[in-house]
Amino acid sequence: MLADISSPADVRALSSSELSSLAAEIRSFLISKVHRTGGHLGPNLGAVELTIAVHRVFTSPVDVVLFDTGHQSYVHKMLTGRCAEFDSLRQAGGLSGYPSAAESAHDVIENSHASTALSYADGLAKAFELASAERRVVAIVGDGALTGGMCWEALNNIGGSSRPVVVLLNDNGRSYDPTAGGLAASLLAGSARALFESLGLAYIGEVDGHDVHAVENALWEAKTLGRPVVVHCRTVKGKGYPAAESDEADRMHAVGASGAASSRTWTDAFADEIVAIGSDRPDVVCVTAAMLEPVGLRPFSEAFPSRIFDVGIAEQHAVTSAAGMAMGGLHPVVAIYATFLSRAFDQLLMDVALHRLPVTFVLDRAGVTGADGASHHGMWDASILPVVPGLRLAAPRDPSSLATLLREAVEVSDGPTVVRYPKAALGPDVPAMRHVGHFDVLREVPDAEVLLISVGPLAGPCLAAAEELASHDVRVDVVDPRWIAPLDPHLVKFSGRHRLVLAVEDTTSTGALGARLGQALAGTSTCVATFALPPRFLPHDSRARILRAHGLDSAGITTSVLKRLGVK
Missing domain, CATH: 3.40.50.970 (Thiamin diphosphate (ThDP)-binding fold, Pyr/PP domains)
Incomplete structure (x- = not known):
């Protein structure tokens, strides 16, 4: 029929x-x-x-x-x-x-x-x-x-x-x-x-x-x-x-599509770590807005059934209820899709941040999400959230840094913290050469003229681009800011040692880390550029193809640096 x-x-x-x-x-x-x-x-x-x-x-x-x-x-x-x-x-x-x-x-x-x-x-x-x-x-x-x-x-x-x-x-x-x-x-x-x-x-x-x-x-x-x-x-x-x-x-x-490989995801890594944190911290409770399974809270709910709260599809209530829990001496972890946190921005700003309450937000599906399309891409949080006074925003690059940053987030006691990560399979850990201020140096060469600031899981493409640029005699350092808001003064100082600084971000360019760093270095000899997603609604496609279409892969980053340096 x-x-x-x-x-x-x-x-x-x-x-x-x-x-x-x-x-x-x-x-x-x-x-x-x-x-x-x-x-x-x-x-x-x-x-x-x-x-x-x-x-x-x-x-x-x-x-x-x-x-x-x-x-x-x-x-x-x-x-x-x-x-x-x-x-x-x-x-x-x-x-x-x-x-x-x-x-x-x-x-x-x-x-x-x-x-x-x-x-x-x-x-x-x-x-x-x-x-x-x-x-x-x-x-x-x-x-x-x-x-x-x-x-x-x-x-x-x-x-x-x-x-x-x-x-x-x-x-x-x-x-x-x-x-x-x-x-x-x-x-x-x-x-x-x-x-x-x-x-x-x-x-x-x-x-x-x-x-x-x-x-x-x-x-x-x-x-x-x-x-x-x-x-x-x-x-x-x-x-x-x-x-x-x-x-x-x-x-x-x-x-999922039939035949699609089942790989360990960022959500899986969060699920494991939040259970470990819950074992160490009896004051940690978790909140979900009708998405216990998708955001990885099922294991926590099984381990600590009295410390998990499903509030229904009510993101605004979830955030202010978490504020109340924090006022009562708990440390709530609100696990939510990045795109849905925008529905509760006022509550985060006025009910949590205004009172300097220790609430941690874990943003799953941050950045490009793929097949769910424009309404589900988590492209906006990293541009919007830095305006919130006292808020700290982290973007882990690999499984180890996710665990570390999540623990750092729940240790904060004087304001909201946010940890964001993508809907994607986990890659291998990306080791750091050294730690400066709040950021990690992933690659450092003598007299580097270019600095790539890789936000979150874009560390891999940035490191690959740095190796390719070396073949063009372009000396490149790569750093991971870890905490992308507020702006780390050590990162500002380190960036000022370079001729060109390119912040590579899986978010919209407006209000992104690169834009804020550019303001901090205005009037200096350092040129700062933001390499991110355009501020418009993007259609559905795979995450890899969307990133590639906007130059957020190693080839696109390499081409962008060479173009800005005038190298053919």
């Missing part, structure tokens, strides 16, 4: 008796394609029937369909004419793993940060009302997303209006992990009707989310009400695929 579906109109044209066969074909397609390319499997297997029902009741793109989060939108992509593109899922130039307006008129938001769809829905409904447009808004929201505060801010506004927003609650009891907190208990106890009706929304449910006819009937009822309404569907994450349904960790939330 999928071969004959090029738009939602084709879905609406199917007979009721054909829908179960379509659902089975969709699941078979998903299992085959996603295992081949890698991507989000479990969430989409659980959203098959409700997505079919949405496209039979509502007329996309006239009616707007939103997903929170967007990783459950693969079935939507299939039913809106993109089946033929699934071999390119999450590949360079191919299909995005999230909704993408550049791909289709049926996509409106690129929604990979959770708990936002209801606010978009509220705004769209207001716009349609003012334009007297007969258009509906349907937001498919997971119960995990409802643990985020923005959902309730939006529901407060939606329920207080008469605008016909339909909230389809995809309740599977999980995000990555089982849904945390009192909301999950309330939904499980059957209190959803009272909860949503108290906010002014009509309530329809509970509905078997894997019975396409039941969901379709519930959505028709919601549509005819002509007011804000919640349709509560119970679903099973990973439905129809025994390997996913039996996966206790996350129901095969995301799978």
